[in-house]
Amino acid sequence: MARRLVYTAFMSLDGVVDSPGSTAEGHPSGGWVMETDYIPEAFALKAEELEETSAMMLGRRSYEAFAPVWRDSPDxxxxxxxxxxxxxxxLDESRTVSGWGETTILSSTADVASLKEQDGGAVFIHGSATLARSLADADLIDQYNLLVFPVLLGAGKSLFNRDDRPARRLRLRTSESYPNGVVKLVYDVPR
Structure with missing residues (x-):
């Protein structure tokens, strides 16, 4: 069975996915997720995703930011x-982080397409907005798992390409809203 690519993100109401965890990630308003009241059920999607995840996919910048932190993080x-x-x-093999699982470097969307043709479970893409846009443009993303936060950031990395193109319809799989203003949206990309 072919593998599915699932993009998962924390996103502002205006579509920005930049620096949800801290200002160290680059956005002047970084850390906006932490400024929302914590309600465990609003983050339950993350545990659900983990049950489905057979592998992770990242762009280079997200890999370099996440690998040294997530490798040692109990969370x-x-x-x-x-x-x-x-x-x-x-990125070359000599710059990969040891102790954080097997790492394979893919150099193109064609390599990603080949990976999708292999047997295996879902591959979840974390962070990596630039990568997500290029994979969406190549019609390789199968599902979007979004937690939309009640914040407007204006500028920052957007999940979606702003270029003019034909409309692309998504199919809502599930949605839920929470008292802290977070909304869970899970969309399939029909083919």
């Missing part, structure tokens, strides 16, 4: 041994 221990795919033309 991310379940991700430690999962296989990782990093899509990059500049």
């Amino acid at each position: 991310h221990a379940e991700y430690r041994d999962l296989p990782k795919y990093v899509v990059s033309t500049t």
